[in-house]
Amino acid sequence: MSRILVVDDEPTICWALQQALSEDGHTVTVSSTAEEALQNLEQLSPDLVMLDVRLPGMDGLAALNHIRERAATTPVIVMTAFGDLETAVQAIHRGAFEYLLKPFDLDQVTHAVNRALTHSSSETPSTETAGNVAETGQLLGSSPAMQAIYRHIALVADQDVPVLITGESGTGKELVAAAVHRYSKRAKQPFIPVCIPAFNESVVESELFGHARGAFTGAVDHRIGLLEAADRGTAFFDEIGDISPSLQVKLLRVLESKVITPVGSNEPRQTDFRLIAATNRNLEAMVADQSFREDLYYRLNVYQIQIPPLRERTEDIPILANKFMRAVDPQGRVTLSDSAVEELTKRPWHGNVRELRNVIEQAVLATRSGQLTADCIPVVSSSIKQPREAQPLDNLEQTVRDWVRHCADSQSDGELDSGLYDAFLETTEPLLFEEVLQLSKGNRQEAAKILGIHRQTLRDKMKKHQMD
Numbered sequence: 001m002s003r004i005l006v007v008d009d010e011p012t013i014c015w016a017l018q019q020a021l022s023e024d025g026h027t028v029t030v031s032s033t034a035e036e037a038l039q040n041l042e043q044l045s046p047d048l049v050m051l052d053v054r055l056p057g058m059d060g061l062a063a064l065n066h067i068r069e070r071a072a073t074t075p076v077i078v079m080t081a082f083g084d085l086e087t088a089v090q091a092i093h094r095g096a097f098e099y100l101l102k103p104f105d106l107d108q109v110t111h112a113v114n115r116a117l118t119h120s121s122s123e124t125p126s127t128e129t130a131g132n133v134a135e136t137g138q139l140l141g142s143s144p145a146m147q148a149i150y151r152h153i154a155l156v157a158d159q160d161v162p163v164l165i166t167g168e169s170g171t172g173k174e175l176v177a178a179a180v181h182r183y184s185k186r187a188k189q190p191f192i193p194v195c196i197p198a199f200n201e202s203v204v205e206s207e208l209f210g211h212a213r214g215a216f217t218g219a220v221d222h223r224i225g226l227l228e229a230a231d232r233g234t235a236f237f238d239e240i241g242d243i244s245p246s247l248q249v250k251l252l253r254v255l256e257s258k259v260i261t262p263v264g265s266n267e268p269r270q271t272d273f274r275l276i277a278a279t280n281r282n283l284e285a286m287v288a289d290q291s292f293r294e295d296l297y298y299r300l301n302v303y304q305i306q307i308p309p310l311r312e313r314t315e316d317i318p319i320l321a322n323k324f325m326r327a328v329d330p331q332g333r334v335t336l337s338d339s340a341v342e343e344l345t346k347r348p349w350h351g352n353v354r355e356l357r358n359v360i361e362q363a364v365l366a367t368r369s370g371q372l373t374a375d376c377i378p379v380v381s382s383s384i385k386q387p388r389e390a391q392p393l394d395n396l397e398q399t400v401r402d403w404v405r406h407c408a409d410s411q412s413d414g415e416l417d418s419g420l421y422d423a424f425l426e427t428t429e430p431l432l433f434e435e436v437l438q439l440s441k442g443n444r445q446e447a448a449k450i451l452g453i454h455r456q457t458l459r460d461k462m463k464k465h466q467m468d
Ligand SMILES: Nc1ncnc2c1ncn2[C@@H]1O[C@H](COP(=O)(O)OP(=O)(O)OP(=O)(O)O)[C@@H](O)[C@H]1O
Pocket: 137, 138, 139, 140, 141, 167, 168, 169, 170, 171, 172, 173, 174, 175, 176, 238, 278, 280, 320, 353, 354, 357
């Protein structure tokens, strides 16, 4: 079958790989250093190299460069137990076929090996890199979950496809989006965060699409919108699950055509941005209950990166906590005690890394000694509390939201006709009055008092709704 060269200094890994791959009929040779592997490369002429990153002497990434120079078409699977974002990106950019995280199960290995052996050389990732881009907003964490995220970022960065990042609030979605941009071919162009729900309804279109001079009072000049500002770069759409049905339609059109028309203009303009979207909502469920357009969902969700909540990767807490401490205490006067780490690991962190950062910053600023102990950690330091149980009011709120969306959806272009307010009152007022009249045992005066309106107003409204 095939000749496979395994380069790893851990004898148990070499043994396990040798057993599994020989069983599949491959001939396996093992080297414990990169130098030895490179010496034997030509003679062995392997069909595949499996290369560990941390090796004594020359490391795996440096060895990868030499392997690519001497055996350009031989696929290389890079393996690591200590992955960080830079390693993952470097491995993929230097032409690794796959990036496997240890510990791996043997099925995973067999699958990767088979794919690598049957790949066409065009599948090998490009070795062009976006250059050594500055490490701003560094992503930290060494948990398996974070390492898997580094791998996703490395694999998708250069592919220029839309990415959907999901995860609870404060898990680092924007940081991941920025990293995808930073390692992409668009890195030298702008990264434009766009949080549509944060805009006032009246300005959202001019913010997104720009406006022509004189389009409305105060529009003294032509102004380009955020989507045009992102031209040749990346637009990051935060909170995508919270945009109105009519904007969903407009956005879909822009994504399909890559053309925008500024408000008050009839000159469409091309814009070529890469789309990265993020949400803390369950978009699949929203598609199922028709509150999010299915066609838009498929357009956004070409590659998905899910970020688990911090409470599911508590291994990352010490490194994050230390980083946040240094931000407010650059001289390193305060240290983190074991009891503090233990306390931090127990917390539910519903506000995730953002909440951890706030707690740590407060604790460092409040501490009088050189050490943060468990009792220095503020108890409730964030407004984000345990999600409460669903209340009847939540259903009411949801019903109102669904009703508005339903009205918009029943219009072909998602635009709402006027008269929504009256239609809403016509549906809801009779129900409200009925319930309150039941409470007051039919006594209208009492009902009006409960409602907080005048008796005559109640009578008029009941008449209007033909409630006699
Ligand atoms: N892995 C990480 N390493 C270092 N800092 C992190 C990490 N994850 C999150 N942070 C920090 O936590 C804060 C929140 O991150 P970010 O804004 O990216 O979260 P988000 O998921 O986009 O939040 P939201 O859903 O509320 O918009 C930021 O200060 C960010 O720098």
